[in-house]
Amino acid sequence: MKTKKEPKKKTAIVQAANGLFKQFGFKKVTVEEICEIACVSKMTFYKYFPNKNELIKYLWQKMIDDSWAKLGELENNETPFQDKIHMILKLKEEATSAMGDQYIRDYLNIVPELQDFYNQVLADVMQRFIKIIKHAQEKGEVRKTIRPEFFFAVVNQLTALANNEQLVSIYNNYTEFALEINNFLYYGLMPLPEDNK
Amino acid sequence: MKTKKEPKKKTAIVQAANGLFKQFGFKKVTVEEICEIACVSKMTFYKYFPNKNELIKYLWQKMIDDSWAKLGELENNETPFQDKIHMILKLKEEATSAMGDQYIRDYLNIVPELQDFYNQVLADVMQRFIKIIKHAQEKGEVRKTIRPEFFFAVVNQLTALANNEQLVSIYNNYTEFALEINNFLYYGLMPLPEDNK
DNA sequence: TATTATTTATACGAATAACGTATAAATCGA
């Protein structure tokens, strides 16, 4: 292994923060609280992270990297496109539902600065997806008449629907809403695999 | 019924607060948050409660009243003392574990003003218990050589043990610790009913 | 409709809590 391992104290901070964020959401948790759980002084915290926002970015990045690793396997093998999409959806669902609604809502609504970070992540995800789509187009698994750039624009439009509170309130939680959007993106009006049983 | 019912908005506030307190503990929840969940303006909140502390007192009082009602049945029937104590312990355990550790800890440690209220409640409970003991003494179910006043003093001494963090940390949670104290109070070193199975 | 009582929305100063930093003491490893 070439990757030098994370310092002990830093791992403790990250783990403590992750647990607290999952339980209470992002906003309710204070830096001092994280330090207490992690058995670390405040100074040590600020040694590794400039502030709480950077910590949550780090957490998300870590989570995304993990998903990336799994996604990487998807891009190079020869499974059918339909199955790949299904696996991707499952991945996303797991990743989001694991951290709970409070987490996501806090993250998106309450800390505006992080919205940019989220958008960037979103863009990255889309590019990755588009890459997969292009590959699928070349293999003839996806109709060639759809342009990846169009797909990307549609995604941006649809994610803006999250601001429509009345619409979101129809769903039990934010995760469910996000899943609906993704389903529509990848399947359009076609029946979902799950609908067949 | 002679009791005029609680105003709708007040009930909404109480229910919203109860839910939030159970999920996040007392300290993390703000008045505005309660109002939002209860679909009530801040002004209406302050119409019914002078502040958050009074609201939690109200909640506790309500909970205590409920327990009182159940305790009332205990005092007048003819079940053996041993069984009564066991029922009381169960009552307390249910009442405390239902609201979670975070709740109790916040309540006792973080808001000093409420400590007095809690102590008063504790005194009330003890008096009630002493009454039961006296009755049991008269019936010959409890040794007459123990003075209720002594019992009361012992209780106060033992509850002070809660400040001994090292001691409390031996137990998985605060509830368990409280149960241990109660068990000792009522059974001394005698084996508990549960120990027999 | 006119009138009265409630409830709400908004803004505000005051009080409190959290942030992020500086410093010196304490702890740890070599």
Next chain:
DNA sequence: TCGATTTATACGTTATTCGTATAAATAATA
């Protein structure tokens, strides 16, 4: 013992929350 790291503490600054005042909006009553 030395040097580096971590901690405890205090502190000024910023952000949040509190609790209240006010006027508009809504509901109720006549």
